[in-house]
Amino acid sequence: MSDVAKVAGVSHQTVSRVLNEHPSVRPETRDRVLAAIEKLGYRRNSAARALVTRRSGTIGIVTPDSALYGPTSTLIAIEQASREVGLFVSVATLSSYDAETMNHVLDHFLSQGVEGIVVIAPQVDVAAAVETFVSPVPVVLVADASAVGAGVVRTIGVDQYAGARLATEHLLELGHRRIVHVAGPTDWFDARARTEGWRDALGAAGVSPEGLLVQGDWSSACGYDVGRRLTEDLAGREPTTAVFAGNDQLALGMLHAFWEQGVSVPAQISVVGFDDIEGSRYFAPSLTTVRQPFATLGRACLDLLMAGPARAEPGPVSVAAIAPELVVRETTARVG
Structure with missing residues (x-):
């Protein structure tokens, strides 16, 4: 200088x-x-500056060791938002979420002098482990609103329930009534919220969800297997005319199965996904899906983390929900 x-x-x-x-x-x-x-x-010299200011300019991020689209995109978005305001990130990827492991990570972050901690918590056990945190710095949970029972003051996430309703209501508006939902794993908050959104949208339209829920995982292989089974249903007296897939990978597997069996999409069956993954507009046909605004989520998460005092005692839980967007493409059409 x-x-x-x-x-x-x-x-x-x-x-x-x-x-x-x-x-x-x-x-x-x-x-x-x-x-x-x-x-x-x-x-x-960041280290020297930290000694003078007693601020590290670093936040800690805890994330599952998963390559799945949602958690990975969330991590990238938070890192980019941090960099835009001059903050560094320290990342811990975990495969287990017991209290001992989570508190070890907390100690690791605190030894680095982090100014806050973000926990990306798509699964129930991740959010439950956050209850063990006793942190002198702010903690933000990135999860669906249904995770608020974790006792963290600040929670933020994309509104999965609203996204599922957008997808299902779109199909209902096109005249579909037999709308199958292929759901993700039950231990994921996102999967639970999307299932609830689908069920409530059907209920509001006077349609029973009975027999229309297929429990699966997030993989294209699962979607392919379900698609093969659904082709047999198309010849029945009450054929399925639409599918709301729990994510785009499931939808991709189903589209491949339908193509393989000579089922025309959307003439015979409409398909809606969730996530708007890179390349979904280039599926054949291009996929109607729900877009998650991860860049917006990253910036909002950082704003929430840096706003207000750190948690001292458990208190009222605040939840911020980011609105998703329905992207209509070629895999959906009116019945008949």
């Missing part, structure tokens, strides 16, 4: 003010300092 000050012809304090974006620095002085920084290739 002293070298920068000499080249820019300013004081050491002025350089510090520019680096910390102090409003009292004149624009021409700021430009001169920034030019000197670029010329000298100056990089801020």
